[in-house]
Amino acid sequence: MTLVDIPSPRIDTRATAPERAASGHASGPVPYRALLLGGRLLADVTTPTRQQPIADALAAALAARTGHGVDVQTSHDPSATAVADLLASDRDVSRLDALVVVLAPRRDGRTPAETRERLATVLADLTARLTVASALVVVVPSPLASGLTRHELDGFSRTVAEAADALVRVVRLEDGDPSLTPEERAALWAGDIAERTAGALVEPMVRFAPDDPFDEFLRVDAVERIEGRYGVPTAEFQELVELARSTYGTAAAAMSLIDDERTHYFARTGGVAESLPRGKTVCNRVMRLYGGLIVGDAALDPRLSALPEVRTRDVVFYAGYRIEGPDGAPLGALCVFDDAPRVVDDADLAPLRDLVIRAERLLAR
Template identity: 30%
Template sequence: MASSPASRMAATSASGLAFAASRAAASSRKRAARDSAAAAASASDLITVRKTIGRRPRELSCGDTRRLLRAGSSPRRTTPSSKPAGGGAPQTCSSHSANATPTPPVAPPYLRVACTQIPLLQPSPGASPSDAESRPMDTMLRPLMRSWSARAERKLQNVQRPEGPPQVHARGLDPDRILLYGSGPATGWGASHHRLALPGMLARAVAHTTHRGVDIDIRADEDIDAESSVLHLEGRDLAGYDAIVVSIGVRDAVRLTDPALWHASMIELIETLEARTTPSTQIVIASIPSIRSIRAYNSWWGDVAAHRAEAFERITREVAIQSQRTAYLALPTDASSPADEVAPERFRAWASLIAGQVLPSLAPYGRRSASSSLARDHRNQPQPELPRQRALLELGIVGTEPADGLQQIVRAARVAFGTQSAALTLVDHNRQWHHVRDGGEREVIERSRSFCSVTITGAAEMVVPDARVDRRFFRNPDVMGGAICSYAGYPIESPNGYRIGALCVFDTRPRAFSLRERSILRDLAMLAQEEIWSGAPDAVSAG
């Protein structure tokens, strides 16, 4: 027997009762990880490094090893003899010949040994198995790695990033909603728009199978690492997402984050996501892309980062196995030459794999079960009025002149539907503003008379074929006066997800709206929403 929306939402609220306790436990684990790492690093300042000549062990202090590493940044070159022993023309080193193919940088032998050396320390209680293998060497390598990664990140600042609002859509009704969160592939290296990067590829891959629309929200920033991953989710309502895809780890790998801290942070992140989402939400943790495939990181320091990324992957896989709703997804590595941007083929391959992981939780069109509609039920709940009002005011568009792009979209809506009027409305405290109107004068009316005020109580389109026989509107002054008889509207959201108004078409005659027309109305509403976000302040448009 299908449960009622109230009982399904009760299941959602029940999952949040343990949220505060899980956050406190996760914070304790992270503090313990930091303390354990510091204690292990100070336990001994001597490490055993096997010399490459003679294979005899030698003990070096941390200071000695740092000097070796500094020397390793510019290894001594062996100059060939300018004259052969038997006379004749001078010989030229083949690696310096004009036709020679440059070889990738290789770490000095002593550094390669150091990176794989197993220190003589035992793991602390509760630490992950890889902790004891990394901490002493981390103490020496981490400052050098962070200096190198800072230089590499400055090079990456010149790589193109997607422009435009952090949201993409795939055509269709009854849309599923997915959050793409993190850094790395989520930021869309080298793509001019999110539609051409991973979000757009993922939206189309999911819509192709479900035959529904898809909305993908993007919360991506290169500064998001494991330790700050929960902090960057503050203030965002996660219960309305059907799936959440997380991609982090590149920044942690190149900065040599301690595996114990990564372990504690991943537990905290997964517990937070599961506590703040519905039981029907699928959570996917994507693997870290190949470090050396990124040109800025293509050096022997990149080998050290890649080794650390492998340790992170093992930890993430083990943590994800313990969760019923979180899955670890290994993305294919790229064997091509390093590049500053991600090729569209790689985005497409990643999107196909991610779509295959989230699709089981998304029922085919028209076949939703009670458990798979919990996130949808949450999205269709009325939103708190105070933050909704604040979101509208932050956009700074109430009472202003509309942009030309919005006027063109509203005009296209009226022409496409053949109605008497079309409008883009903004719903304020107790008023409705016609921000744009085609087929009539812009006006401000009482919110109690507003059709759009009812539209924004849900996340889907609202269609009224004949308001004269609709119990919600038959006593509306505009209906009784003959100004409105038929209406169709789709809600417009702010960057942080609050419904602030609607794109609507209305007429003085009754009329039906086909599924195709409703899909067109949604497409036009998403264009208007993107136009509003593009003109918003940067802090607001980032969501």
């Protein structure tokens, strides 16, 4: 018997039902962003969104070890399919702080040497897609997750270790106490993954990333679908806006959706207009940023100083965080502002990010 992994799409041999990708979030300043491929091997098969426990647990474990917020996105595909799709696509992964890949061994006709050579090639290709500051972490699943014996996994772990270069972190998972609940086992596995991942992280990419590129036509289509469902503000979104204003103690707050021409403030408080020309709003600028923006005096920020609402000093202090759809398309922003300057820090964005995550979950229903 030999062990092999990618690119066969048959890696995960357990019975599967249609499932959605999951996202996990942990509160904190200046968030790290991680992508988990092959997480379905670590999933709780008893839940509808099976990867939600491991996504939540990994976000919490990384946040606890770094002191930063964390966003974890999963793929609903097996690791082989997900990795092959990533390498074949034009997807921009340069803004990822960590790429975590669960490599699932399986019985195949390849020799260990052939497997090692293939793995080395794939890991090199993945490394080339990331920036030098991104962490690549390879996870070898436990006997319970993989359905293989400890002896079989020992052989596969050696093959992975030989294929990985010095910059790739390799994690071998164990099952722990047999009496653990799925949530407890997810926390155990997430802790082991986070321990290795945290040591490879540097400053979050959000500090350095330029404007985020996106397909404008697809983005507008996503906005129009949302506007069709939420043309009239709902109490839940209005509650988030009111909470944002009270949290920051500002005169105004708003949640916007931005189409091809206008910024529509579909939930607002503090005298905010119902809509404005897109190019004249701070929210339009924030939507293009990876993450959020907070400024103590907008007139001193060259990205904002020429905007009409900044020049009139209606907007002086401003904090905004972009709202994304399930596919990552920027839809608009949640913002708070008033006409008095403040001393601010990036960490002050954390509460706004938490509210945006709640809004995104509402929009995805």
